[in-house]
Amino acid sequence: MVAQIDQFDRKILALLQEDARLTNGDLSERVNLSPSQCSRRRQRLEDEGFIRAYRAVLDRDRLGFSLVNMVTVTLATHNRDNARRFAELVSRLPEVQEAHALTGEMDYILKVITPDLKSLAEFVNDVLLPHESVQHVKTAIVLQTLKESAALPLG
Known part of the structure; x- marks a missing residue:
């Protein structure tokens, strides 16, 4: 349900x-x-969860x-416990910037940031593949980022 905001x-x-x-003031x-109306509105938007956090965007x-x-990633078995174990693994991995459950052939897609190919290989071979919940992993290296944004299209 979309909340009512003006x-x-x-x-x-x-x-x-x-x-x-x-x-x-800005x-x-x-x-x-x-400024006082903006302050009250900002505080309400924070209190009601429209604004979840403030953060700096760092230069990767x-x-x-x-x-x-x-x-x-494709899971070894498709059951709730295995999905929970995988979610717990991903939540502990700072290299994973995004993790999404998918429909279709693959179960999850992860956006993973590493300094180099060696680090990517270690991440896949030493962290993902040995985990009990994981059956198969495929990697694709991003050649060029055309757009990257967390901004919502508020009009």
């Missing part, structure tokens, strides 16, 4: 997902509300994590 809330959310460092100038390449990999 055009001011949407504009505040759109601006904050673009730049979370905006002050209530927001007030851009949405034509007073500058920090030595230049290899982006898409890893598909």
